[in-house]
Amino acid sequence: MAKMREAEPVVEIGEMTAAVSRERVQKLSRDRRRVIGFNSLSLLLFVLLWEGSSRLLHSVFFPGPLVVSRTFVVLLVEGDIQGYTLPYHAYVSLYRVLLGFGAACLTAIPLGIILGLWRPVYFGTRVVSEPLRFIPPLAWIPMAILFFSGLGRYVFLIWVGVFFPLFILTMNGVSTASPTFVDVARVLGASRSFIALRIIIPNALPQIVGAMRAVMSPAWMCIVAAEMVAAELVGLGQLINNYATLLRMDIVIVGMISIGILGLLLNEAFMAVERTLFRYRQEVKV
Structure with missing residues (x-):
């Protein structure tokens, strides 16, 4: 019984570490998706502005x-x-x-x-x-x-x-x-x-x-x-x-x-x- 009680804190620490690691991975994934989304949006806006300016100027x-x-x-x-x-x-x-x-x-x-x-x-x-x-x-x-x-x-x-x-x-x-x-x-x-x-x-x-x-x-x-x-x-x-x-x-x-x-x-x-x-x-x- 004593050995089992000694092992319990070790298991809890391991679970906490795994939870922190999962949370960190999820945060990095959210940040990465956010960066990709903002970059895609900025690229789309740039292309639309470029196309609109080209049509407005109507120049070769x-x-x-x-x-x-x-x-x-x-x-x-x-x-x-x-x-x-x-x-x-x-x-x-x-x-x-x-x-x-x-x-x-x-x-x-x-x-x-x-x-x-x-x-x-x-x-x-x-x-x-x-x-x-x-x-x-x-x-x-x-x-x-x-x-x-x-x-x-x-x-x-x-x-x-x-x-x-x-x-x-x-x-x-x-x-x-x-x-x-x-x-x-x-x-x-x-x-x-x-x-x-x-x-x-x-x-x-x-x-x-x-x-x-x-x-x-x-x-x-x-x-x-x-x-x-x-x-x-x-x-x-x-x-x-x-x-x-x-x-x-x-x-x-x-x-x-x-x-x-x-x-x-x-x-x-x-x-x-x-x-x-x-x-x-x-x-x-x-």
Whole structure:
């Protein structure tokens, strides 16, 4: 009898844990359905507004969603006048973006961490770095054309557009470490390298990953601008530019939507990484 009485609290705790788990799963399911519902509604409203605006303007230069969807299918299956399909244009642009983005991450993140840990170095070089940061990436296009060729031209322009904002955001993320944790570690005799590697940098990782997600937008801006001025025939920017000169606005809009879809997929991928790596972080709900 005594053993049975001892086992009863264990069973009750197990049942409570299972109930809490079921409630949590149900809440996540409700939240997911709510998000899907709101996104579906916003997409429907956008399409209706687009179709209504197209009918109101009644212009061939602002085609509606039905015309654009037919053009999308044609480009998807048959391709453009050069024979390049829409997936191939998207693949080439995405490949260029990822290369330039990767090059910027490999340089901006380590440098941002170093200068975030030793801010006097940043303040001592600010007279050079800050003016360079404010030069628009488009201003570098003539130099990119002169000194680079082929793929290197695109990688350089994307690197310029991504490096400086990622560098600044990384450096600021490193400086947000809790002074309390740092002071406690110093009192306990921790070395500077231990504090940097075990406290400051891990604390900055969520901000760094968030910064990487944020700078994907300027990366796409740079690749579209670079492809528009390049002499090559492939790429979403080139697709938009070529058919804009022919006043084929339906193809232009297809290219714009393709860039938006790729950006959405990359953003969702980064958000999935954030949710996986930083589960301990909780969003503040109002």
